Amino acid sequence: MAQSNHITTNNEVLVKVEGLSKKFCKNLKTSLWYGVKDLISGVSGSSKERLLRDKEFWAVKDINFELRRGECLGLIGHNGAGKSTLLKILNGLINPDAGKVTIKGRVGALIELGAGFNPILSGRENIYNNGAILGFSRKEIDGKLETIISFAELEEFIDMPVQHYSSGMKVRLGFAVAAQMEPDVLIIDEVLAVGDLGFILKCFKTIDSILPQTAVIFVSHNMPMISRICTQIILMDHGSSQFQGDDVGKAIDLYYNRFAENESLVVFTDSSIELSFSEVVSSTFENSIAQLQWGTQLQFLFEFKILSPIKDYEFFIIIVDKEQRPIARLKVNDDNLSPIDGNPSFAFKVCHNNLQLSKGLYSINLAVRERISKCPVFRINGILPFQIIHREETWEPFLLTSSFKTISSKTH
Structure with a gap:
């Protein structure tokens, strides 16, 4: 990876990634043997490195992008998509098997909890160590020290060994060092999720202030965060780019779509009834996921097979997010739901009007119990994925309708 510390202009590309690929082996013994063979044969870095051998897989495959000052690239994808491996290559922690990375200027990185910290040194000593690695003189670090400590809110603990810090304290110190050192390129992984909400909001305010002078690469599973700061985006899946561009909203929709799991889990059954059919009533589906516009009607259809004499059941329909x-829970049925004309099964439809869940992907946990005894009868999780479509990304689970009207102010 090429890296330069010279001052760059506003329009200059700070990060350029060309054909970046990295493969790993699923078996440690085999991996060590391949390493020995590569050293002996001297093929490391040749075109043969693009070929997979037995038990190898691509953690990152043929990634390309350019990032300029003032731009923020969001990397999204599910666990195992290759995001962390890509960040480690960008930060110089591991070498790629193919491709090239060119980064100009100083790089601040927060990609693993406590990464870059010496655990036996104090927070203060680690600030000087990290500053020196970034190329700052001791005098320059002296001028930033109090700002870093204050931002991290660690005045009382700054001279304590980092190994005794909580995860939240490590995040605060790591972000304070990475951001306050005014890097040209700032790399941030999901570690911000460890911090408390107040600190996260402070981090994003800082990112807003430094972004015009910085290129930011940001990884998160929190789509409102991604939507909040990213100007371009890459959706990764099994190491490859599945979507890339400046349409952040479209990439987020694809991310939600890919999150749906086809397998559901029967948590409990007393073998008296069995769920034989269920669906979300919708006119639009994408990859078997119902697409529902915010503010419309939410309808579910359930059909149960009767395995023993039916009783008076209560049906709990619990809405869960992608995590x-x-x-939310729909109000349980007031009346007994019974078969029609002695059929060995029964079905019902449940409706909720004016759907005001926030944009995102949801699914259903269904629980059934006897109304009188409250004994559990049946429970199944993770069924009926559906996606709420709306133009806005919100942090909160509900986006409620409202009206605003100007009134005369009251002076007390």
């Missing part, structure tokens, strides 16, 4: 966090 399987429960965020």
Whole structure:
């Protein structure tokens, strides 16, 4: 990887990635043997490095992009997509098997919790170490020291060994060093998710202030964060770029779409009923996921097979987000749902009008219990994925309708 510390102009490309690829081996013993063979044969870096051998896979495959000062590139994708490997290559922690990375200027990186810190040294000593690595003199670090400590909110703990810091303290110190050193390129991984909300908001305010002079590469599973600061985006899947461009909203929609799991999990059953069919009632589907516009009607259809004499059941329909966090529940049925004309199955439809869930991907956990005894009968998780379509990305799980009206102010 080529890196230069000369001062760049506003229009100059600070990060250029060309045909970047990195492969790993699933087996340690095989990986060591391949390494020995490559050293002996001297083929490392040749075109043969693009060929996969037995038990190898591409962690990063043929990634290309350019990033200028004032631009923020979002890297999104599910776990194992190759985002962290790409960041480690950009930060010089590992070498690619193919391709080239050119970075101009100083690089500040926050890609792993505590990475770059010496655990037995104090926070203060680690600030000087990190500053020296970035090319700052001791006098320059002296001038930034108090600002870094204050930003990290670690005045009482700055002379304590970093090994005794909590994860949140490490994040605060890491971001403070990475951002306050005024890097030309700032690389941020998902570690910001460890911090508290107040600190995260302070981080984004800092990113806003330094972005005109910096190129930022940002990795997160939080799509409102991505939408908030990114000017261009790459959606990665199995090491490759599946979508790339400046249409951040489209990439986020594709990300949500890919998050749906086809396999559901029956958590519990007493074998008295069985879910035989279910669907989200919608006119639009993409990759088997219902697409619903915000503010429209949400409808589910369920059909159950009766395996033993039916009782008076309550049906709990729990809406969960893509991280399987429960965020809402539909009101349970007031009346008993019974078969029609003695059929061995029964079906029902449940509706919710004026859907005001925020933009994103959701699914359903369905629980059934006896109304009188409250005994559980059936539970299944992760079914019926559906996607809410809206132009806005929001942090909160609900985007509620409202009206604003100007009134005369009151003076107290």
